[in-house]
Amino acid sequence: MKTVEVAVIGGGPAGMAAAAEAARRGASVALVEESATFGGKVLKTADCGLPLSPIEGYEKRTADRLLTDLHRHADRITLIPRHQVWHIQDGRVLELSPVGGAPVETRQVRCRRFIIATGAMERIRPFPGWTLPGVFPLGGLNSFVKHGILPGKRFVIAGSGPLLPVLAHTLIRAGGRIAALVQTTTHREMLRHVFPLMAGMDAFKLFQGIYYFGRMIRNRVPIYNGAAVSRVDGEERAESVRVIRLDRNGDPIPGTETEIDADAVAVGFGLIPCTDLTRLCGCREIYDELSGYWRTLRNSRMESSVDGVFVAGDGAAVKGYSAAALEGTLAGGAAALQLGYGGEDDSESAAVQKRLKKATRLGRALDQLSAPSSGLLHLISDETVICRCEEVRLKDLRQAADAGARDIHDLKRRTRTGMGQCQGRFCGQVINELLWNLLNRQAEDFPLRDVFTPRIPVKPCTLQDLLGNSK
Numbered sequence: 001m002k003t004v005e006v007a008v009i010g011g012g013p014a015g016m017a018a019a020a021e022a023a024r025r026g027a028s029v030a031l032v033e034e035s036a037t038f039g040g041k042v043l044k045t046a047d048c049g050l051p052l053s054p055i056e057g058y059e060k061r062t063a064d065r066l067l068t069d070l071h072r073h074a075d076r077i078t079l080i081p082r083h084q085v086w087h088i089q090d091g092r093v094l095e096l097s098p099v100g101g102a103p104v105e106t107r108q109v110r111c112r113r114f115i116i117a118t119g120a121m122e123r124i125r126p127f128p129g130w131t132l133p134g135v136f137p138l139g140g141l142n143s144f145v146k147h148g149i150l151p152g153k154r155f156v157i158a159g160s161g162p163l164l165p166v167l168a169h170t171l172i173r174a175g176g177r178i179a180a181l182v183q184t185t186t187h188r189e190m191l192r193h194v195f196p197l198m199a200g201m202d203a204f205k206l207f208q209g210i211y212y213f214g215r216m217i218r219n220r221v222p223i224y225n226g227a228a229v230s231r232v233d234g235e236e237r238a239e240s241v242r243v244i245r246l247d248r249n250g251d252p253i254p255g256t257e258t259e260i261d262a263d264a265v266a267v268g269f270g271l272i273p274c275t276d277l278t279r280l281c282g283c284r285e286i287y288d289e290l291s292g293y294w295r296t297l298r299n300s301r302m303e304s305s306v307d308g309v310f311v312a313g314d315g316a317a318v319k320g321y322s323a324a325a326l327e328g329t330l331a332g333g334a335a336a337l338q339l340g341y342g343g344e345d346d347s348e349s350a351a352v353q354k355r356l357k358k359a360t361r362l363g364r365a366l367d368q369l370s371a372p373s374s375g376l377l378h379l380i381s382d383e384t385v386i387c388r389c390e391e392v393r394l395k396d397l398r399q400a401a402d403a404g405a406r407d408i409h410d411l412k413r414r415t416r417t418g419m420g421q422c423q424g425r426f427c428g429q430v431i432n433e434l435l436w437n438l439l440n441r442q443a444e445d446f447p448l449r450d451v452f453t454p455r456i457p458v459k460p461c462t463l464q465d466l467l468g469n470s471k
Contacts, residue, residue, distance in 0.1 A: 002078060004030040006335050007094055007111035009085050009277065012040025013321040014313025014328035015117035016066040021332030022115075023073035025342035030078045030109050031070070032085060034099050038070070039063040040119060041139060042321045053173065055208055066325065080105050086457035086465065088114075088281060091306070097461035107465065113308045113335040116278055117328060120271035120314035123293070124426055125159075125372050128381050129232030130267065131388060138163040138268030145170045152264025156241045158182035158229045161270035161370030165212035168221060178221045179262050182243050184250065184269075184376070185369060186226035197365045205362060229267055230257060230379050238265050250373025270370025271318045276425065278316075279454040281309050287449040291318070291364070292371040293429065294451060300353065301334035302327055310335055319363025326356040377430075377437055386434065387427045389420020397431065401438040408432050408450050421460055424452040 006022040008015045011033025019031040031038075043063040052060060070077060082102035087095035094109040122137045129135065134152060136144070138159060144151055145167075155178050157167050164183055171178055201209075216223070230244040230252065245256035272293040275285065284305035285294045295317040302310045310331040313324035329352055336342050380386075382395035392415050400414040408431055411417060417431055418424030424431070432450050457466065 001093075001108040001110055002030055002080075002106045003110045004028045004078065005112050005339055006030075006332070007032065007109050007114040008117060008332075009094070009114065010040075010117035010119055010313070010315065011035065011038035011079075011081070012117060012119045012313060012324065013043060013062075013066060014119070014315070014324040014331075015040075015115070016070055017325040017328030018115045018117055018310075018312055018332035018335075019077055019328075020066070020069035020073060021329045022336045022341075023076040023332075024069075025333060025336035026076070027336040027339055027341050028076050028078075029073075030080060030111065032080045032083050032094065032096060032109065034082065034084045036082050036102075038067065038079070038081070040321065041143065053169070053211075055169070055211060058204060062321070062325075080109070084459045084461075085277065086459045086461045088277065091281065091309070095465070097457075097459070097465040112339060113310070115302075115310040115312055115328070115331045115335060116281075116315055117311075117313045117324075117331075118274040118277060118315040119324075120318050121274050121425065122163075123269045123272045123370075123372070124430060125267075125269055125376050126384050126386050126394075126430065127229060127231055127267075127376075127379050128384050129234070129238070131385050132232055132234050132238050133236065134234065134238030134264050135232055136264070136266045138167050138266045141264070141266040142167045142170050145174045145176070148174075150174055150176055152238075152262070153177060154179045154262045154264070156180050156182065156229070156243075156260055156262040156265045158241075158243075158265065159268040159270075160184045160372060161268065162366050163268055163270070165209075165216065167266055168216050169212050172215055172219050172221075178216075178219070180222045180224060180241075180243065180260050181216065182224040182227050182229060184226065184228050184246060184372060186246075186248070188248065189369065197362060201362055202358075224258075228252070228376055228379065229265065232265055238263055241265055244379070246373070246375065249375060251375035252378055269372040270367060271314060272429065273315050273318060274425070275315070275451075276423075276454060276458045278304065278309075278311055279451065280456070280458060281306050283309060283311065288317070290368045290371070293318075294449070300330075301349075302331035303334060308335075308338070317364075318367045319360050320366070323356055323359035323363050326352055326359060330356070374433065374437070377434060380434070386431060387415075387417040387420065387424075389422055389427075390416045390418075392417040394434065397434055398438055401435060405435070406439070408435060408452060411435060412452065418452050423455060423458075428452050 005027040008019045083096045245253045312327040312331040405411045
């Protein structure tokens with residue numbers, strides 16, 4: 001067992017900043033990260049053998065600065081890469097398991113305070129054909145291409161949010177041919193968010209947006225605004241994509257489908273926080289109607305409703321890596337301060353809060369622009385798989401609702417949805433929305449939003465991990 005004063009879960013921008021700040025003030029820190037490297041998915045630079053673009057160069061420098069801060073306090077920070085947290089006992093003991101055959105560093109970390117900085121995950125919207133080989137989430141395909149893997153010749157990128165132009169940029173750099181970029185966002189929606197976006201932008205973010213869209217224009221990428229993928233067709237893998245127009249409410253317009261040949265499709269609708277551990281700890285959450293997901297409630301120092309448990313970065317509310325790093329700094333400083341390190345620093349904290357306010361303004365505007373409309377649920381056919389782990393289809397959910405299921409927990413018992421390896425992380429939110437639509441919002445006692453009850457192990461682990469053998 002490793003004993004420290006502050007444990008940080010997640011080695012992205014928020015976690016790295018939190019660990020560095022807590023150590024800078026004098027606390028001993030353990031930083032646990034599932035990947036072999038630190039920096040998170042966003043700041044991971046391309047390693048496909050191509051020169052870095054100006055955007056990637058800036059992001060690499062950002063990651064390098066965070067790593068430098070970690071190494072500056074290496075005497076107080078224990079880095080534990082390739083390990084995941086599958087349980088938290090008594091609010092102070094983290095249970096770990098190695099990832100991908102990594103050697104065991106330790107199976108337990110005991111701490112006095114801990115900071116959850118687990119980041120975000122991609123939001124899904126099922127549609128016919130989304131389980132075919134050749135269909136990817138946006139971030140998943142982006143990661144493949146960054147590692148030099150180009151799994152197709154003609155690509156369609158679809159959905160909403162800032163990941164669309166990012167992936168288009170990555171594909172173009174790698175030599176991929178983009179047959180279409182399909183975004184649900186209309187020009188009217190973009191105009192409605194233009195002032196919050198501009199108010200939160202710094203010079204780099206403005207340059208980044210111009211750079212991405214300029215590159216798409218130069219490469220003549222066909223862009224469909226106010227449209228969505230209605231289905232992907234193919235025998236053994238994706239072969240073609242059908243795109244349908246949406247009305248101003250986000251509902252599909254019958255008879256407006258266009259077929260596009262493609263052998264690789266990436267679809268995503270922004271990000272949602274990873275809240276497995278915060279729910280396991282009992283942190284209070286609320287449903288954000290504008291962003292369309294649950295977020296963790298925190299005070300100005302990033303402390304949750306549970307004393308001594310801090311939550312920083314996109315794992316609480318999605319705002320982007322700039323805001324995440326600032327939140328991590330606040331959380332790390334506050335955790336160390338509670339332990340008696342660092343004294344009061346109101347001026348320093350106020351400066352970070354001011355920078356965070358601007359970064360948050362941009363992140364939240366992009367986040368709300370990414371939220372998919374409920375009309376996309378109408379594209380799901382009865383035979384469409386909703387829960388991939390247990391192969392539960394929409395017709396199974398419909399039959400359960402007709403038989404009397406009135407909440408997602410009852411639905412889980414009747415259909416096994418959410419009982420697979422992901423424990424409902426990917427399908428839980430859309431299942432709730434589907435059930436609400438299936439019931440036609442007639443049951444007054446049915447909650448508008450609900451989540452599956454958190455269970456342990458939060459992540460898949462071995463029997464040896466469950467037996468609690470420590471090292």
